[in-house]
């Protein structure tokens with residue numbers, strides 16, 4: 001999420017001063033995302049220029065508080081209710097590794113899969129433990145952990161599935177080779193017989 | 197804390213049938229489960245999970261290797277001795293609910309104690325307390341078909357760990373439950389192990405397997421890999437607004 005949307009979200013809650021926005025944004029993101037004052041004021045100026053917020057009150061140090069405009073409110077609600085485009089990860093590292101293993105033949109694809117499976121399972125075990133230790137009331141934390149758990153599960157299922165596909169492909173390749181030989185022989189025989 | 201090994205399997209193998217019918221269901225399995233630990237067995241269908249669990253629970257005997265439960269070597273015990281050992285130390289939870297339908301929830305739990313000579317009133321009292329512990333206070337007089345699927349699994353878990361029993365063996369215990377109920381059953385198994393039981397959980401579901409301290413993956417009857425959870429939990433960046 002961008003600083004812009006973060007500022008709008010906080011202002012949707014009521015008018016605030018720049019220094020308040022900076023502090024509340026940092027608290028809201030668990031102090032993980034530190035902002036400098038400059039970033040806050042640049043963002044506020046742009047939002048004001050775009051008509052999404054407007055100056056509200058001025059304190060004795062000549063600082064402005066801002067409030068969200070109707071247009072700002074609409075923009076924020078629209079952003080919140082639009083789906084996030086699914087990221088099409090057709091070039092992620094793991095898929096690349098598996099494909100390269102299959103083509104290069106230097107490292108077995110099965111090894112790549114096994115190594116990844118063990119690592120993802122360990123992570124999943126850690127997330128489940130964290131989930132168990134988190135109070136149900138800590139929704140923010142649960143939201144994140146649930147997401148990580150489901151992502152881990154999905155990756156493990158995917159690994160099982162591609163392992164199946166690779167095994168199947170290698171047996172089918174053998175069958176195809178045999179089948180092709182058989183067909184070739186049959187065709188040769190057939191054409192041979194019409195020639196008779 | 198000194199590790200108390202509740203279940204120990206050494207070079208265990210199991211073969212069914214012979215000639216062209218021969219199936220090596222388990223090959224060279226080494227496995228230990230200590231008190232306070234939950235171990236998951238995972239792997240594809242047919243990889244040997246249920247066979248391993250049945251042998252761990254003395255419901256079946258290995259073709260080779262040794263197994264001991266609560267320090268007692270099972271090799272050479274006769275059927276009656278095995279039954280006694282099961283009753284004293286081991287509890288099972290299966291996918292299909294395995295409560296005795298003609299008994300009430302409380303009676304299902306107190307039965308193993310009564311068979312062991314615990315006075316009736318005493319046994320019932322312990323069953324009542326065990327039901328409280330799994331969140332089923334006041335449901336002692338319900339019959340199996342008067343309980344939901346999740347509640348029946350809770351009764352099975354309470355029964356599995358009644359008295360001095362402390363080896364909990366579960367084969368796909370969430371197989372017939374929805375996601376949320378399944379999760380609460382898994383949480384209960386996890387917390388019973390945290391409280392000191394030794395647990396062995398068979399599941400093909402990676403999400404459920406991840407509740408365990410160790411995940412043992414079987415492939416064609418052999419241990420393919422073992423994963424442990426990290427000694428120190430990872431720190432994650434919080435996501436809040």
Ligand SMILES: Nc1ncnc2c1ncn2[C@@H]1O[C@H](COP(=O)(O)OP(=O)(O)O)[C@@H](O)[C@H]1O
Pocket residue numbers: 212213219220221239240241242243244245246247248
């Ligand atoms: N009683 C039995 N007789 C013959 N074969 C069996 C018997 N029980 C299991 N098997 C075989 O042993 C293998 C492992 O089975 P099982 O332990 O049930 O696997 P899982 O529980 O992982 O699906 C399979 O090939 C299965 O067909």
Ligand SMILES: [Mg+2]
Pocket residue numbers: 245246247
């Ligand atoms: Mg099975």
